Amino acid sequence: MLTKRIIACLDVHGGRVVKGVQFVDIVDAGDPAALAARHAREGADEIVLLDITATHEGRQTLLETVRRTARELFVPFTVGGGIKSAEEAAQVFEAGADKISVNSAALADPTLISEIGMSFGAQAVVVAIDARRDSDAQNPVRDAQVFVQGGRKPAGRRVVEWAREAEERGAGEILLTSMDADGTRAGFDCELTAAVSEAVSIPVIASGGAGTVAHFADVFGRGKADAALAASIFHFGVSSARSLKEELVAAGVAVRLPC
Amino acid sequence: MRVTVIDYKAGNLTSVLKALRYLGAEPVVTDSALSLIEGAERIVLPGVGHFAATERLDSTGMTGAIREAVGRGVPFLGICVGMQWLYAGSTEAAGQAGLGEFGEECSRFPECGEKVPHVGWNSLEVEGTPRLMKGVKDGEYVYFTHSYRAPVGADTAAVANYIEPFAAAVERGNVMGVQFHPEKSGETGLKILRNFLEWTC
Numbered sequence: 001m002l003t004k005r006i007i008a009c010l011d012v013h014g015g016r017v018v019k020g021v022q023f024v025d026i027v028d029a030g031d032p033a034a035l036a037a038r039h040a041r042e043g044a045d046e047i048v049l050l051d052i053t054a055t056h057e058g059r060q061t062l063l064e065t066v067r068r069t070a071r072e073l074f075v076p077f078t079v080g081g082g083i084k085s086a087e088e089a090a091q092v093f094e095a096g097a098d099k100i101s102v103n104s105a106a107l108a109d110p111t112l113i114s115e116i117g118m119s120f121g122a123q124a125v126v127v128a129i130d131a132r133r134d135s136d137a138q139n140p141v142r143d144a145q146v147f148v149q150g151g152r153k154p155a156g157r158r159v160v161e162w163a164r165e166a167e168e169r170g171a172g173e174i175l176l177t178s179m180d181a182d183g184t185r186a187g188f189d190c191e192l193t194a195a196v197s198e199a200v201s202i203p204v205i206a207s208g209g210a211g212t213v214a215h216f217a218d219v220f221g222r223g224k225a226d227a228a229l230a231a232s233i234f235h236f237g238v239s240s241a242r243s244l245k246e247e248l249v250a251a252g253v254a255v256r257l258p259c
Numbered sequence: 260m261r262v263t264v265i266d267y268k269a270g271n272l273t274s275v276l277k278a279l280r281y282l283g284a285e286p287v288v289t290d291s292a293l294s295l296i297e298g299a300e301r302i303v304l305p306g307v308g309h310f311a312a313t314e315r316l317d318s319t320g321m322t323g324a325i326r327e328a329v330g331r332g333v334p335f336l337g338i339c340v341g342m343q344w345l346y347a348g349s350t351e352a353a354g355q356a357g358l359g360e361f362g363e364e365c366s367r368f369p370e371c372g373e374k375v376p377h378v379g380w381n382s383l384e385v386e387g388t389p390r391l392m393k394g395v396k397d398g399e400y401v402y403f404t405h406s407y408r409a410p411v412g413a414d415t416a417a418v419a420n421y422i423e424p425f426a427a428a429v430e431r432g433n434v435m436g437v438q439f440h441p442e443k444s445g446e447t448g449l450k451i452l453r454n455f456l457e458w459t460c
Binding site: 001002003005029045070071072074075093094096098120121123124172173201202203209223226256258 | 270273275277278374402404405441443446449
């Protein structure tokens with residue numbers, strides 16, 4: 001049976017993990033390659049590495065980080081953050097990413113989605129969407145506003161119509177972050193996630209708001225998410241992807257337990 | 260051990276090459292050199308794109324060279340679209356023939372409210388005692404990402420279930436294929452790739 005995916009997310013800056021999943025008991029908590037390997041070993045279904053550097057010099061560091069992280073990583077590996085062109089995407093794939101995630105650049109030029117998909121396959125293109133409910137809209141959830149530049153600027157798009165366009169243009173997956181829920185640890189925005197998941201046929205990865213194991217069970221159930229991003233689950237009383245998954249199994253959620 | 264990896268410009272080879280190297284093999288990539296295929300000791304045909312991309316195998320003459328190599332017993336592994344190519348064809352690209360090693364045709368998952376593509380970790384049921392699946396137990400998980408699949412048939416080595424059962428792996432003699440991505444399937448995937456690298460007639 002197809003299982004729900006738990007995706008470990010690492011935010012990197014200058015080749016180091018700056019936030020996200022951190023361990024207190026490993027010496028080099030900030031090394032992306034070491035952390036990615038450890039998460040994979042402990043049962044994370046995928047690794048996402050988000051570059052928050054976004055400077056020209058930073059790109060070369062990022063490629064080196066991707067290369068090092070990918071070397072002995074045998075689960076799907078997504079890299080995002082500041083990818084603006086098909087050429088930049090190609091470099092990231094060349095360095096060892098299996099998928100790239102695009103956000104602001106895809107909103108600025110939606111043809112980027114199909115351009116990358118044409119060369120590397122639709123499965124390799126994740127469109128990341130940052131959305132905030134719009135209380136002034138007729139439907140505050142379906143018409144949640146899409147933001148760019150790390151949530152600083154409205155993109156003038158609505159979440160469901162943009163997700164549908166991204167799918168039509170050949171996106172392989174949607175990574176949906178609720179800006180309302182992000183950082184609250186009060187749970188994922190299940191209504192927002194369900195609205196997007198029901199509107200598209202491609203998988204939706206829920207992000208933002210996880211605080212407890214029950215929140216994951218909730219977003220897989222009510223939220224109809226296919227996967228959930230765990231940015232800092234280890235602050236929430238579980239010590240590893242394995243224990244998160246063991247608790248999810250006990251809650252009746254189908255997940256892959258590591259051997 | 261040298262492994263000839265065929266590049267038909269359908270996606271990224273990096274992960275497959277990395278996994279083969281990790282397992283101690285020496286992959287060599289070709290997108291046309293028939294001599295590399297003719298002299299191949301072992302062949303891998305990856306693929307994450309559209310079935311239509313396999314046309315390049317025909318136009319470069321690689322199809323004939325592969326057929327000849329397979330005929331003299333060279334172990335062959337097709338991955339994802341590379342597995343589908345072992346069949347007669349796929350409804351994804353009508354008129355584009357596959358190798359025809361297996362007679363069935365690949366087709367899209369039916370529309371029935373479930374998401375298509377099928378993306379994520381799904382469990383395997385091993386059929387019989389295929390050599391490719393040596394050491395793989397029922398219920399082990401591998402990573403899939405695809406919208407088309409082959410039907411279960413006499414040569415199916417492992418079955419996965421999404422909407423309905425389909426062929427997750429196929430094996431007949433030296434010709435093998437996997438619908439999932441062994442290079443992205445953790446320890447289980449590496450075990451399957453190792454079985455392929457250790458395959459001898």
